[in-house]
Amino acid sequence: MDEYLYKTALLILIIAFLFVRGPFVMKSRKKESKVMKSSATDRLQVGLSTLGMMVFPVIFCLSPYFEGFMMNLPDALRVAGIIIYAASLVLMFLVLRELGGDWSMNLELKEGHSLVVSGPYRYVCHPMYTAFLLMMVGQFLIVSNWFVGIFGIASFGLLCIMRIPNEERMMEEEFGDEYRVYSERTKRLIPFLI
Ligand code: SAH
Numbered sequence: 001m002d003e004y005l006y007k008t009a010l011l012i013l014i015i016a017f018l019f020v021r022g023p024f025v026m027k028s029r030k031k032e033s034k035v036m037k038s039s040a041t042d043r044l045q046v047g048l049s050t051l052g053m054m055v056f057p058v059i060f061c062l063s064p065y066f067e068g069f070m071m072n073l074p075d076a077l078r079v080a081g082i083i084i085y086a087a088s089l090v091l092m093f094l095v096l097r098e099l100g101g102d103w104s105m106n107l108e109l110k111e112g113h114s115l116v117v118s119g120p121y122r123y124v125c126h127p128m129y130t131a132f133l134l135m136m137v138g139q140f141l142i143v144s145n146w147f148v149g150i151f152g153i154a155s156f157g158l159l160c161i162m163r164i165p166n167e168e169r170m171m172e173e174e175f176g177d178e179y180r181v182y183s184e185r186t187k188r189l190i191p192f193l194i
Pocket of ligand 1: 095099102103104105106107108109110114115116117121125126127128129130167171
C-alpha cells in the first residue's frame, strides 16, 4: 500500500481519538478539583507522552522529517496496526463512558469523585492506560518508523511505570479499603496477566 494511505489513516485515527476524548475532557473540566497530586515529573511525562502520541506522529504524517528512520514492516502488520489503533479507541470510549467527568489527565480527584469498578474496570484497574498502550503499539505498526514508533511506546510506558504506584496511593487514600480490596483482586493492565 502507498505510504500516503498509511499517513492518511493515522491522521484520521488521531482526529477520531480527539473526538472520542473531547466531550469527556469537557465534562471533567466542568467538575471542581478536590485533590491534586501531580508533580513536576508527572507533568513532564504527560508532555513527553503528548509528543509521542500527537506531535511526532502528526509531523510524521505531514512532513518528510522522519523519513530517515523508516523500517520495512510488511503491509499486513501495518494494516493490523490500523485495526489495533481503532480497537484502542473503542476501549477508550468504554472507559471514558464509565468515568464520566471523574478523571483527569493529571493525578487529580474531583469533588464527589466516585470509584468506578464497572465496565472495563472489572477486568483491569487501568484500562485507559491499556488503551493508550494498545494505541501506541498500533501507531508503531502503522508508521513503520522506529523513531516515532519507539518514542510513542517508551514515553507512555514510562508514564505508566512512574504514575501507577502514585495513582493507586492517591486512590487508596481517598477510597480506603474499598480501593485496596478492588486493586488486590484486579490486574493492572492486561486481564489475567499483569
Ligand atoms: N488509571 C485509570 C485512569 C486514568 S485517568 C485508567 O487507566 O483507566 C487518571 C485519573 O483517573 C486519576 O487521576 C483519577 O482521578 C481517576 N481514576 C483512576 N482510577 C479510577 C477509578 N477506578 N475510579 C474512578 N476514578 C479513577
